[in-house]
Amino acid sequence: MIKEISTGSPSAAPFPPVLTRHADAETCADPSSVMRLFADSDGTADAFTSYRSTFAKGAVGAPAHFHTKATELFFVISGSLQVLVDEELTVLHAGDFLAVPPHTPHAFAAAPGCEADVLFVFTPGMGRFDYLRLLGRVMRGEADAKEIAESAERFDNHYVDSPVWRAALEASA
Numbered sequence: 001m002i003k004e005i006s007t008g009s010p011s012a013a014p015f016p017p018v019l020t021r022h023a024d025a026e027t028c029a030d031p032s033s034v035m036r037l038f039a040d041s042d043g044t045a046d047a048f049t050s051y052r053s054t055f056a057k058g059a060v061g062a063p064a065h066f067h068t069k070a071t072e073l074f075f076v077i078s079g080s081l082q083v084l085v086d087e088e089l090t091v092l093h094a095g096d097f098l099a100v101p102p103h104t105p106h107a108f109a110a111a112p113g114c115e116a117d118v119l120f121v122f123t124p125g126m127g128r129f130d131y132l133r134l135l136g137r138v139m140r141g142e143a144d145a146k147e148i149a150e151s152a153e154r155f156d157n158h159y160v161d162s163p164v165w166r167a168a169l170e171a172s173a
Contacts, residue, residue: 037132041126053118057114057115075097079114079115081109085100089164
């Protein structure tokens with residue numbers, strides 16, 4: 001017997017349920033990863049943004065950065081992801097979860113010798129899909145990298161220098 005679950009009146013919900021089928025998700029690709037875009041803030045009343053990234057072996061991922069408004073959630077579906085949080089390096093494995101609060105410098109890449117498949121969620125959400133599209137264009141040489149720096153406030157991505165992260169990337173190269 002299937003029991004229906006009441007969600008209350010439609011007007012009480014801040015946004016309608018969000019369902020994105022894998023086959024229907026927009027795909028963005030760059031030389032090191034493939035991203036499936038699931039839900040951006042415009043469809044969730046700014047509650048969250050979510051996408052899935054599959055990183056190839058040796059994929060660099062994101063340099064050290066922080067967000068001023070959003071908490072970034074990581075869930076490793078398969079493989080291993082090397083992450084920097086503040087100045088501490090760790091490796092997340094399949095099934096591991098990490099929440100990075102606002103103003104916390106962090107970075108990530110496929111762990112040395114590994115691929116990684118990761119679900120990302122930002123809360124609150126903000127229009128990040130345009131940022132992911134821009135990254136792909138820059139990595140393919142279709143846009144200037146200065147556009148990323150110019151978009152820091154719009155996408156709440158603020159890059160910082162991390163000697164620990166630079167050393168980790170050099171060691172895995």
